[in-house]
Amino acid sequence: MESAEIARRFLRFFEERGHTIVPSASLVAEDPTLLLVNAGMVPFKPYFLGQRKPPANRLTTAQKCVRTPDIDEVGKTTRHATFFQMLGNFSFGDYFKDGAIPFAWELLTRSEADGGFAFPEERLWVTVFEDDDDAVALWHGKVGVPMERIQRRGLADNYWHMGVPGPGGPCSEIYYDRGPEYGREGGPIADENRYLEVWNLVFMQAQLAEVRSKVDFDVQGELPAKNIDTGMGLERMAAILQGVDNIYEIDTTYKILDRAADLTRTRYGRDQRADVSLRVVADHVRTGTMLVADGVMPGNEGRGYVLRRILRRSIRNLRLLGSGDERYMHELTAVAIDVMGRQYPELVADAPQIHGVIDAEEASFLGTLRTGTAIFDVAVEETKRKGGQVLAGTQAFQLHDTYGFPIDLTLEMAAEQGLKVDEEGFRRLMREQRERAKADAAAKKTGNADISVLGQILERAGRVDFLGYDQTVAESEVAGIMIDGAAVPAAGAGSAVEIVLSRTPFYAEGGGQLADQGVIRTAGAEIDIVDVQSPLAGLIVHRGTVRTGEVRVGDQAQAEIDVERRRAISRSHTATHLVHRGFRNALGETAAQAGSENSPGRFRFDFTAAGAVPPSVLRDVEDEVNAVLINDLAVNAFYTTQREARAMGALALFGEKYGDEVRIVEVGDYSRELCGGTHVASSGHLGLIKVLGESSIGAGVRRVEALVGLDAFRFLARESVLVAQLSEQLKARREELPERVEGIVGRLRAAEKELERLRSAQVLAVAGELAAGAADVSGASVVTHRAPDGTSADDLRKLALDVRGRFPADRAAVVVIAGVPAERPVVVAAVNEQGRALGLSAGRLVGVAAKQLGGGGGGKDDVAQGGGARPESIGDALHAVRSAVAQRLA
Template identity: 40%
Template structure:
């Protein structure tokens, strides 16, 4: 047994033979845990089983789980490529007991696999157990079992504290004491005196390879621990680490899991890989690791973007691209390494093969976009630090927002170059930008945070039953009430709040579809629902105001959805699926959904694309959708296992995450997708489909807005009205509008040419027809000129300053002018051969203070503005005092 594939299979078979059900890896993006960006341990898919909320037909399970540790408590990003065994993406081999076997079997089976199946020598192994802390007893039972199973004395059964041997998945969730197996990596005799020390730079030393977690408690947000319904076992063993041990190498990057990727990075860069801590070798390891994370994230529908887990992927990809740049790779390369991941791991994880084209297209698109700004961004980073110890928050946010340098990439560069980043200042700038753009711009996505109160309610009352596919009116019982962000027992007339019911026909916002509105009634009480949300998966929350009466927890209520609004929303949602089909038909499979908004009055669809649609493409997309509408085909839904849905050709809309059983929507033979939203009954219900706008919203993201049915009629009538009013202003008919606008534009163009001719004449002849060069003074070995001119245009002022500088060279020229809106503008131009003595930026900054402003620029040219043009004369005279 030598290959990683054989080791993985041997582990799963080892536990399968001991009564465990072999299961596929859970999703990398966990559908049932809003507290996580990515699955960070093997037990994530079983979290609800450990807490007793979910029941399975088996008591034992074994998996090889896809994991990522990039953000939060379990963050290995900074160590990737630097140490021998830290990764962003990794595989966790696990065996799990749900109230079945406990410590004795877990320990015995672990030992059998390590020393039996893997044939690791006993003398290179030690184990650790929990030594206990106040309020938590020592795990003497595990220590005794280890002594019996291994024959080890106390010196090889090491007791450690809570930080090392008490495991929890995160701030909340299942937890308990753990026991670990450690292996001596490297040549030579194992040295017990070095246990607990970090391995050396060569990676040799004691390394944890196996962790048995004995699940006994559940930790809540307030820090309290509650015993679990049944004692359970959660085992984790990193495939990368055990493969290194079995294959006899010190570094995970030398195993067959990662070495082929490292060697491909070496081949692309044209530089040899030496396995050292040199900058080039670290860069190759980073590329190998990040390519794996990139491939797996994209395969699950995560695409690089500015927020949430999408921003995590973007950071990883851009770190890899930047390390490639450091290696001197000048062409697109990351997609090649990501596709090698598909080749290596596609058999174990078929989703990689299924999304091969998408992985290639998204990776190339992201690298192409980042490379366009990479060089300039690095230059600005150098200019902004320039020996300084700190990069300011405003500059850091500009680098992120304008040049696509994520914060962690800036911090990485800072560690290399010796500066820190003002993280608080960066966050303040980011928040201001978010406030400015709120209600505008980027792709629609679910909220990133979950209020603790919602999470607590979900754990207590369980999932809400959604009945809205079959009905728009239904009865139910109130299970929770909230007001002011806190749980209450009663809502009174006039209170704004939230209602949770046992079941509901109201659709909670998700998959791009807005939440339903309507009314909840109980006797004389009336609650106007303004929105329905799902802050926690499965929990429907009705937001609104109690306009009449009183409502209490436990009350029986009638829930009624706004039928007109729901019907319009359904039509637009169904049209969104047909639009997705049409886009993929016209542009190819890489045109995948990145976000959407489905509301009653319109639909908005974001997709991956790097160029505008042509008019012909827009019309073809409209034609394809409207052809399906005219077919008036039935829209069918089916609930079935994910594997069956895939076999029938269903594709996922990647902003949603799916479980083992999914809802499949079939609109025509060309449009089969997974979707949990509400839809029309037939395609003909959609009515006319019309695209009203198409444009870019972010790097690699395009947006289409469209209307359907009555919305399309309203839009067409509005356009007709605007055209008529425009024709009246032009004193013509609608059919004459194009001709009259063309004439108007021609006249405007001629007038603009005349303005430019007059400005050029003024520049050539000087203000008032005189020659400004006669006003220059000779001082400090250069010609110096300070003057005001009547231009009022920043571009013309710059041209004049540069022309006068060239005529007088070597020279320093400072010009000022008043704009039409009553502002002052200044331009300073300095001959390049004297910029070592006189800098345009310093001169214009001093002069700008006189007119109540500021500015700056390069040493040879700088501009400024101010609020007091009456002091321009004094301002330009400053040049004579500064050039000495």
């Protein structure tokens, strides 16, 4: 039975029993405390916590999940995976144990012809919480499970809670006996490899207060309404029903594994190490495909880093299988889209964009691997030469920060070389870097507010009505006030507040559009609003400062936005739609929007592309869009179903998830997109668009920045004045300026090269004199010299090597040259072969000098370079080198 059929049967069974089917939520968690959805119940958490009212009392779903804490175990065991799907049925104050238990048993044991999974009853075992006599009575008395196949377990195994105060309760698990060939008899408490868990039924009946650990918590009392939360792992169920030993061999994973084996000319099942790599590739390609489909882009932070790590582990394991520099991710992704597209048709529709992102990350990382591996090999060689067993944290950080090596890749490669990594040193450097460049987007979206506080306001006040499409001023009521994340009844002058209104014309930041600003007035207060966010669906939070008076919950209020700011932002938003269409026309449908920001007078537009966009294409898109403005096309917005929107060819932003009802914004027949933002009435209101340029912001993602309206006109006016000034100064017509400037720049570069040559010659001219004046230190010729300030580091190195080359081969020679190229000192050491034979090392001597300079450095035994921060200590540094040579030779 294929995975898609298993999911279909599950959902249909519960739909026939009064459950509403809820499509899988995006892997990008709405819960701001989570990066990704990691359990089937996560999208339903607000319902269990009482923050929102569920759409129905009975729900069922097949939810996508990603979990990575055990990523290092993927491929090594039969049960660890990063992507999995949870089939679940949920009851909110409707049926309880007496409904959930018979439902589960019926679906598992019913024949396939009748829509069930046909599990033999005699091979099913059940576990219950140790004192849950009600569950035992239902399993034995109502369902008929023999008492010897019902086992009681403690808190660690059969009690569930979220790890925080809230609902919790005992659970009951159903296990399948795979047979004596998989382990010993005795039920789940004896062997969970033989007895495989297939379903977990959670009976939420208690309100937990303090939660200290999995088994240590306080029960405050009974929940007013008892709930059911169940979870059946689709991949594990597929392994049983398809008769395979592990989840890597089921239909949606094995096809990827098999193709990876073909591409790398590997045979699955012959070599344990190769099998692990094939399983990692199969799991990670599927996970990466699903994450990209939900709009996650590779990055160095948050969920972007999770995706990048998963994709790069796939590529790395393909190389271990012998792929070399061949690019196989495109073909493997195509297999993943094919097998998962039967459950998630949007994968097929979004295939070009998914391929674009993953292909670009593969190309980027293959380049990173070539460079980073060479650096890694040098670090390993140096560590082993010194007799070390641990790769320094600074080296791991350099690999990560400079060459893009994820730390887990460094750990893997170090382990292959028999080395460990100073992870604590690496983590410390990472923490320091984050502190220097802190940008916590999550804090911007949720402020300091506890999500439960926001949920309580939403539950009490209901969804906030947004009136801003056609109103700039609106009468409303203050539904909630927060200061520092805590709900308060009132706030006085000078207070930084977050205010929730019952209805509002203020647009909350979203879809790339910046938030409105303005003012809220009550009979006794005036509040300046500088930001508006929607941290929970249906909730709009206004952030600002009470300018005068006191605002109280329940006050009647008038909300008024800054109209000129809104108009400018709306022009930018409409311009983004037009530029999006323009780039798709020019580059093809793979140029999918990957982000945007619509600010007053300017906007940026991010899109997927394999490489840089030629200037000619930028000009063509700009011309095409400005032609649309001249034609003054009408801008219309209307609501329809998602199916009808797709039939109309409306563009849906890649990675965004939409409800059944969607809003379409169309500009004549030129552009049609799903969008919740605000726009102008017609394209002519934009006036003018000026594209400033494009750049890369990550693998496979380009960014275009542009101006619109008066900002675009002012920019062109300044450009015109600048060109006129250049034309006057160079005594050339405007059309001659590029050629004239190119000639001047060429002559300037030639002059700079000649100056550099003369400087180098001047520096090297003293080489003979320095060699002749070498000091004899314990039988070795030693030269220590400070070059004139401004001598480049490259010239310092050339001088050191030139002087070293002037000594006879049978004479030990050490040359140390120091200088200050800019503001910081640099030191270069060179030791000839005879000197190295006596135990003298350029790397160690540079370290001695750099220590005096307040810095560090190193390199090979023959030549090395370092630096510091104290140029006034160069004399001390050179003296320390001479002493070190004397001490070594003595």
